[in-house]
Amino acid sequence: MSKKVSIVDIANTLNISKTTVSFILNGRAQEKRISEELVARVLKLVKEVGYKPNSLAKSLRTGKSNIIGLMVEDISNPFFANIARLIEDRAYEKGYRIIYCSTDNNSEKTRDLITMFRDRHVDGYIMAPPREIEEDVKELINAGLPVVMFDRYLPGVDTDYVVVDNEFSTYNATKHLAEQGYSKIAFITFSSEQSQMLDRINGYKNALKDSKLKPFLKEIEFNRNEALIIEPLTAFLKKNQDIDAVLFGTDHIGTCGLKVIKQLGMNVPDDVAVVSFDDYDVFKLYSPPVSAIAQPIEALADNVISLMLKKLDNNAANNTTQKITLSTNLNIRESSLQHSKTAAE
Amino acid sequence: MSKKVSIVDIANTLNISKTTVSFILNGRAQEKRISEELVARVLKLVKEVGYKPNSLAKSLRTGKSNIIGLMVEDISNPFFANIARLIEDRAYEKGYRIIYCSTDNNSEKTRDLITMFRDRHVDGYIMAPPREIEEDVKELINAGLPVVMFDRYLPGVDTDYVVVDNEFSTYNATKHLAEQGYSKIAFITFSSEQSQMLDRINGYKNALKDSKLKPFLKEIEFNRNEALIIEPLTAFLKKNQDIDAVLFGTDHIGTCGLKVIKQLGMNVPDDVAVVSFDDYDVFKLYSPPVSAIAQPIEALADNVISLMLKKLDNNAANNTTQKITLSTNLNIRESSLQHSKTAAE
């Protein structure tokens, strides 16, 4: 039907060369000394027939696409979904489109996606990298492609990133629990070798050490099937009845944790105090409201996209990398307050 | 650095033509009577240097991309994020990649995205369409491109879609509230001319008519800034103190509604019973747990992607369109139970 018009159609209609049309459309008419009269005629026709250059062909030639590839761990996770949305907005304002994909923390899938992004000529890569992807990322960087990471970074790869101060965040939250009089403080999280999780665990351990308390660390294997998270969580809480406070490592495990706590009929904060990493509606609306470590997602998104745009501007010559660490906010709510050992007994 | 190898490099290295390489890599070696020995040599080299055909160039030539464009209203909304994720998974298994974008319910942005998808040669379009996009969608369909809609449809456009039975869902939920003895039942939702919302409103109205009750319909303008939703919501609930039950039209407004209810110190369900469209953790974990209309998102995603794959297989010859309506599940929880007028007074 409405066969899309190409630059050749425009050129033929006006009996001129497609080169001329291309120059005019790319704002190089003056530089190429094309008469104003012809420029006007071309622009008129272009508008009339609604011609839009095919960006695929354009990319093939120029290597540029005005598209930024964004890889998150899982778009159905509110943290990533919100960040993705904010990044998309900022990029859109600057004339860049975003295409996103979930890596599922699967390095093979990620490699696949990198390849797809790469030969679709995306201009830049924003990613929350999975493990074992160092080599592939290095290759991108060596090829001169801008890469910005967020949420976590790859220790072996020198690239720009924006993360939060994970270690201090959990240190601070754990300290808070200790100060409220809790003494058997567990840290429950997904097992992971990634930087953000190692830092969170360190913060927790250091705080306990400083408070001279014993750690109760429970790492749970991530699984898309929630039942397989709930199960070990339930077992852990049942087995360690003496635990009086729990710090959850992410919003997802925090949500699962609340489900378990509710199911077991445990009272918050009397039976168990709760603090979770990430701060979302579930925590704010829970009864009692749950204390949470809020990540500055707007600032995160802003910094990520600023870094990326800066790298895209300085075509080449990006010698220095920027590593940005933002601080979080511990929102203290009833779920972790007013514990008095004697009152409970 | 590691300049990507192209098909020409492969051909030159072996002193053969790139045509031959192309045939071999596309499994047309036998058909083209290329000797097994040569096939083996080519495949060996390809593997050695890790050559991957540039899919941009491939698409330019073939018009195919193995990419499906997915447009949701807002990826930060859990309903859309979850659907997007499921669709992505299913598509990935079948060898298709998904690229998603948020339309923001903005027809201009959507048009822009359609153009981008189109000249990136995506093979199919899955969308939750905004208003005023009929003409653009018709153009896609006329050009023979597969389009599948979900969540809502465009009454003026004959295309495949998968939706839920919105009208019955709210009818049923409203009836449930009426049967529990509530008599001043409000329906609070975002104002919208879209099919799904009109159906939901109709269901609510019909149920009230059948129960001989008076409707209290409150439509709120959507805004990304939550404060601007909370404000009119608060005003409405404050002004209509006699309302004893509320049905929320979407998960988002339901969540905002709970915040307001909590802030106003209203008791659920004694002061006000609550049911919301969509069923997420926030509702399950609320105290008391909130009754909700659960959309079958897995089935939704399955149907959407099946329809799309079917259309992609039957290249051309897609004369009939399929319109699928799935049913929802009313999960009744404490937030809408055990109302007795006398007990409250």
Place this chain on the structure above:
DNA sequence: TACTCATACTAAACCGATTTATGCTGCAAG
């Protein structure tokens, strides 16, 4: 007159693939 130079525009190469049409053997059949 012959040689620049500015002006206005274009032919052809190129990006990296696919696909169509074709070439070149050598052997069996007519």
Place this chain on the structure above:
DNA sequence: CTTGCAGCATAAATCGGTTTAGTATGAGTA
């Protein structure tokens, strides 16, 4: 001794743009 065809491989066109390297024309100048 052609003709036909099977077997193997390729040159060239194509997709829709951008970019390089020119060309044609007329005016200015030594």
